[in-house]
Amino acid sequence: MMDELTPRQILDRLVSFPTVSRSPNLDLIDWVEAYLAGHGIESHRHWNEDRTKAGLFAHVGPWVEGAVVLSGHTDVVPVDGQTWSSDPWTVTERDGRLYGRGCCDMKGFDALALWALVRAHHAGIARPLQIALSYDEEIGCLGAPPLIDAMQGVVPKGTAVIVGEPSRMQLITGHKGGAGFHVHVKGYEVHSSLLPQGVSAIMEGARLIQWINDRNAEIQAAPRGALGARFDPPFTTLHVGMIEGGTAHNITAADCRFAVEMRVVPDDDLEALAAAFEAESARLDAALKARRPEAGVHLQRFFGVPALTPEADGPAEALLRQLTGQNAAGVVSYGTEAGQFQEAGYSAVVCGPGDIAQAHQPDEFLSLAQFQAGHDLMKKLVEQLG
Numbered sequence: 056m057m058d059e060l061t062p063r064q065i066l067d068r069l070v071s072f073p074t075v076s077r078s079p080n081l082d083l084i085d086w087v088e089a090y091l092a093g094h095g096i097e098s099h100r101h102w103n104e105d106r107t108k109a110g111l112f113a114h115v116g117p118w119v120e121g122a123v124v125l126s127g128h129t130d131v132v133p134v135d136g137q138t139w140s141s142d143p144w145t146v147t148e149r150d151g152r153l154y155g156r157g158c159c160d161m162k163g164f165d166a167l168a169l170w171a172l173v174r175a176h177h178a179g180i181a182r183p184l185q186i187a188l189s190y191d192e193e194i195g196c197l198g199a200p201p202l203i204d205a206m207q208g209v210v211p212k213g214t215a216v217i218v219g220e221p222s223r224m225q226l227i228t229g230h231k232g233g234a235g236f237h238v239h240v241k242g243y244e245v246h247s248s249l250l251p252q253g254v255s256a257i258m259e260g261a262r263l264i265q266w267i268n269d270r271n272a273e274i275q276a277a278p279r280g281a282l283g284a285r286f287d288p289p290f291t292t293l294h295v296g297m298i299e300g301g302t303a304h305n306i307t308a309a310d311c312r313f314a315v316e317m318r319v320v321p322d323d324d325l326e327a328l329a330a331a332f333e334a335e336s337a338r339l340d341a342a343l344k345a346r347r348p349e350a351g352v353h354l355q356r357f358f359g360v361p362a363l364t365p366e367a368d369g370p371a372e373a374l375l376r377q378l379t380g381q382n383a384a385g386v387v388s389y390g391t392e393a394g395q396f397q398e399a400g401y402s403a404v405v406c407g408p409g410d411i412a413q414a415h416q417p418d419e420f421l422s423l424a425q426f427q428a429g430h431d432l433m434k435k436l437v438e439q440l441g
């Protein structure tokens with residue numbers, strides 16, 4: 056049988072695979088699969104459409120429902136344009152820190168989860184443990200929903216999910232949901248002196264942006280929901296982050312493109328807000344087409360992540376309270392796969408080593424203290440399952 060690697064040894068291997076979201080992650084998945092197989096653990100793959108990437112899940116312990124699920128993503132953000140003091144694809148220890156792309160977000164947790172799975176398998180446990188490793192998290196949490204689907208019926212359904220995004224090991228029970236749209240307003244070019252015969256994509260796009268401003272004003276004037284009150288800011292926000300369009304001051308713009316992002320507190324209905332924006336865009340599309348058939352509005356939704364709603368007496372929260380001794384639970388403003396697990400009927404929380412401030416940075420690091428705290432949590436978890 057293969058040696059049981061330490062979390063640090065596993066981390067070294069995981070970081071050595073440059074699994075940037077735009078690239079395949081199969082080398083990493085092959086390694087994980089072989090490592091688990093070497094310990095007699097069967098794993099299952101969920102492939103993406105063109106079979107360039109795979110998610111992986113595995114189950115150890117009795118073949119019954121009620122597992123604790125450790126969830127992490129295998130992809131990392133690029134290092135392009137960043138200045139690193141050491142090779143981002145080699146874990147380098149200095150000043151009590153482990154430097155490397157993904158050490159914090161979130162191969163550190165992945166390594167701990169793999170360690171726990173193998174340890175639990177050999178120790179023997181009464182309550183099962185599962186691991187779920189996704190891809191394409193960094194480009195909008197795209198990989199988890201099909202992975203969660205793939206798990207159904209292949210392994211017994213788990214109960215409590217720990218998503219190990221960096222939270223400095225704090226128990227996080229809520230986060231905002233999010234949705235993003237690329238908007239393309241198509242106009243009709245004429246000399247601006249003939250304005251009524253043309254359609255300015257910029258001026259029409261501005262109507263949609265004003266609709267967004269109006270929603271923000273409306274939301275901020277409305278009474279606050281109880282769940283939202285815990286966030287900063289304590290309400291849903293809509294934002295336009297980039298815009299381009301037009302060719303000259305005296306030509307009605309043929310194109311205007313902008314990106315819309317919504318961050319939605321758990322009290323509000325993300326899908327209803329997204330649908331309202333789609334309806335408003337459809338109204339404008341029809342109005343523009345009535346003036347010029349070439350004109351119109353095209354929307355492309357590029358992500359949608361449900362909010363994580365704090366659960367009343369949730370099993371995942373209860374488990375983490377017991378393991379960490381923490382009484383307080385926090386909320387965060389970044390989205391994670393926890394909302395997606397919760398939407399699929401799991402109890403879910405976020406708790407992982409490292410500080411989100413380190414994620415995506417040049418010289419990304421995980422402190423040894425945080426890694427050790429994560430390891431301690433996993434040891435307690437394996438004991439608890441036994």
Ligand SMILES: [Zn+2]
Nearest residue numbers: 128160161220
């Ligand atoms: Zn992450």
